[in-house]
Amino acid sequence: MTASEWRGVPNLVRRHRQSLWLRRLFKALTWLGVVLLAILLYRIARQGAGWVDWDFLTSFPSRFPVRAGIKSALAGTIWLIGLTALISIPVGVAAAVYLEEFSRPGRLKTFIEINIANLAGVPSIVYGILGLAIFVRGIALGRSVLAGALTMSLLILPVIIIAAREAIKAVPQSLRQGAMALGATRWQTVRHHVLPGALPGILTGVILALSRAIGETAPLIMIGALSYVAFVPEGPMDGFTALPIQIFNWTSRPQQEFHGLAAGGIIVLLVVLLLMNAAAVAIRHRFQRRR
Amino acid sequence: MATAPATADLAFAKKRRLGEGGIKAVLFVCALLSIFTTAGIILVLARESWTFFREIPLPDFLFGTRWTPLLVPRSYGVLPLLGGTAMIVIGSALVAVPVGLASAIYLSEYASERVRGIVKPILEILAGVPTVVYGYFALTSVTPLLRAVIPATNIFNAASAAVVVGIMILPTVASLCDDALRAVPRSLREAGFALGATRHEVATQVVVPGALSGIIASFILAASRAFGETMAVTLAAGATPKLTLNPLESIQTITAYIVQVSLGDTPAGGVEYKTIFAVGALLFVITLGMNVVANRVLRRYQEVYE
Numbered sequence: 282m283t284a285s286e287w288r289g290v291p292n293l294v295r296r297h298r299q300s301l302w303l304r305r306l307f308k309a310l311t312w313l314g315v316v317l318l319a320i321l322l323y324r325i326a327r328q329g330a331g332w333v334d335w336d337f338l339t340s341f342p343s344r345f346p347v348r349a350g351i352k353s354a355l356a357g358t359i360w361l362i363g364l365t366a367l368i369s370i371p372v373g374v375a376a377a378v379y380l381e382e383f384s385r386p387g388r389l390k391t392f393i394e395i396n397i398a399n400l401a402g403v404p405s406i407v408y409g410i411l412g413l414a415i416f417v418r419g420i421a422l423g424r425s426v427l428a429g430a431l432t433m434s435l436l437i438l439p440v441i442i443i444a445a446r447e448a449i450k451a452v453p454q455s456l457r458q459g460a461m462a463l464g465a466t467r468w469q470t471v472r473h474h475v476l477p478g479a480l481p482g483i484l485t486g487v488i489l490a491l492s493r494a495i496g497e498t499a500p501l502i503m504i505g506a507l508s509y510v511a512f513v514p515e516g517p518m519d520g521f522t523a524l525p526i527q528i529f530n531w532t533s534r535p536q537q538e539f540h541g542l543a544a545g546g547i548i549v550l551l552v553v554l555l556l557m558n559a560a561a562v563a564i565r566h567r568f569q570r571r572r
Numbered sequence: 573m574a575t576a577p578a579t580a581d582l583a584f585a586k587k588r589r590l591g592e593g594g595i596k597a598v599l600f601v602c603a604l605l606s607i608f609t610t611a612g613i614i615l616v617l618a619r620e621s622w623t624f625f626r627e628i629p630l631p632d633f634l635f636g637t638r639w640t641p642l643l644v645p646r647s648y649g650v651l652p653l654l655g656g657t658a659m660i661v662i663g664s665a666l667v668a669v670p671v672g673l674a675s676a677i678y679l680s681e682y683a684s685e686r687v688r689g690i691v692k693p694i695l696e697i698l699a700g701v702p703t704v705v706y707g708y709f710a711l712t713s714v715t716p717l718l719r720a721v722i723p724a725t726n727i728f729n730a731a732s733a734a735v736v737v738g739i740m741i742l743p744t745v746a747s748l749c750d751d752a753l754r755a756v757p758r759s760l761r762e763a764g765f766a767l768g769a770t771r772h773e774v775a776t777q778v779v780v781p782g783a784l785s786g787i788i789a790s791f792i793l794a795a796s797r798a799f800g801e802t803m804a805v806t807l808a809a810g811a812t813p814k815l816t817l818n819p820l821e822s823i824q825t826i827t828a829y830i831v832q833v834s835l836g837d838t839p840a841g842g843v844e845y846k847t848i849f850a851v852g853a854l855l856f857v858i859t860l861g862m863n864v865v866a867n868r869v870l871r872r873y874q875e876v877y878e
Contacts, residue, residue, distance in 0.1 A: 311691060
């Protein structure tokens with residue numbers, strides 16, 4: 282090589298030093314996300330811990346921060362999520378079973394698949410508009426828990442379907458072939474062999490989908506969940522409030538005390554989410570060990 | 573006599589097959605529900621927007637620069653809302669794109685399996701935190717910090733909301749970019765190393781270009797999430813629709829406007845009420861367009877290496 286050609290080769294020491302610095306930069310930026318999460322949790326714990334006690338869980342909201350609690354919000358969230366689970370789980374699993382076990386490849390199947398993928402990306406507030414127009418006004422359910430649960434179900438159906446399909450796909454093909462060879466019909470195969478095998482995966486997906494529904498606020502505001510509720514819903518047609526709505530309401534007030542209450546509500550919400558996610562992880566873990 | 577049980581069996585099989593058909597039909601209807609949902613969204617938005625646009629001409633809506641539907645003199649130019657939303661999308665991308673891409677490169681090219689197994693789930697927690705919590709965090713932590721640094725900052729400002737939305741979409745970028753980077757075949761990296769490239773040269777000049785379409789798709793999906801984000805921007809960015817380039821001012825996004833109307837006592841049927849469907853339709857069309865493009869890009873690049 283001539284001298285001029287050597288000059289074109291970048292300095293090896295410099296390149297390695299550069300490589301080392303970039304590695305540090307990438308590492309630092311990666312941990313930045315973790316640190317931000319820690320700061321978020323720490324701030325909320327500090328601002329809200331003083332407000333969470335038994336009275337906080339068992340009192341209705343009030344104009345006076347000291348007396349305010351989340352009884353109606355907690356009850357509303359339990360009602361809402363319970364009804365949402367009852368509606369969305371059977372429908373979502375059925376759709377997944379159809380797509381995985383019964384449908385033939387073709388244009389309709391591709392269309393449904395693309396449609397589900399795109400629905401999963403529709404902003405939640407758009408589901409709120411849909412719920413307002415169809416459930417609240419269209420079929421006149423009013424601002425009830427049922428209208429909220431139907432809206433939430435539409436919102437999380439894509440998530441449930443996608444998760445349930447993954448779980449069904451993971452069931453070995455040999456199980457299906459064995460059942461069919463013994464004369465079982467397709468549905469019998471699904472009912473007695475595929476679904477039991479896919480159950481842990483489906484449960485994990487369902488829990489994660491429901492934990493998304495618990496934190497959703499915007500669609501509930503759209504369908505008109507109330508922000509000041511001093512009663513506990515007693516049926517699916519009752520009005521309701523929910524934990525995230527109560528948190529939103531307290532956060533949007535200027536007084537410092539209400540921000541404390543909001544942080545307290547957030548702590549309860551995050552603890553519920555944490556428990557649900559822990560359950561999902563535990564189910565997955567047990568299932569993996571058994572295999 | 574040998575035929576009797578056989579025919580009984582046949583009859584049984586036939587009955588069973590009938591039940592089978594019924595079950596299949598029920599399952600099919602459940603799968604179709606997703607299409608009904610999409611159709612429902614489109615119909616609802618189209619019908620109400622239609623009556624809105626009969627009163628307000630479309631060009632006035634799309635190109636008007638004043639948005640005051642709740643105050644006299646009423647004006648229905650959507651640009652201030654779009655500008656506010658764009659500011660949140662761009663601001664959050666400034667946070668999420670560098671940090672998310674760097675995290676993805678670190679996790680896929682540098683980190684050990686053990687570190688990866690710890691850090692990735694932690695980052696994904698960020699995506700599971702409800703958005704109203706981010707709103708609270710923006711209002712009570714980020715905004716005071718901003719005001720301490722720049723005292724002229726408004727209590728409600730776009731910057732604070734953009735930062736928390738950026739944190740919120742960070743896992744979307746990191747996780748999808750990580751998938752894209754890991755889909756690049758090992759042989760390409762080894763070819764790079766064999767030519768004497770350093771680790772970062774392989775990462776930035778071989779792996780990232782190889783995964784570029786997946787990376788871009790992740791940016792689009794994340795931007796679409798930021799576009800439709802509601803609670804954080806409602807709480808932290810304010811409720812004053814205005815065309816501005818100053819992120820320290822109070823603005824209003826499309827989603828925040830929809831929330832503002834549905835919290836108030838706007839009577840159903842009036843033009844004010846119909847505005848939420850008109851801006852909702854705009855929101856739906858834009859986010860759907862972004863998702864369709866991103867999903868298509870994702871599917872195409874998956875085929876390249878398979």
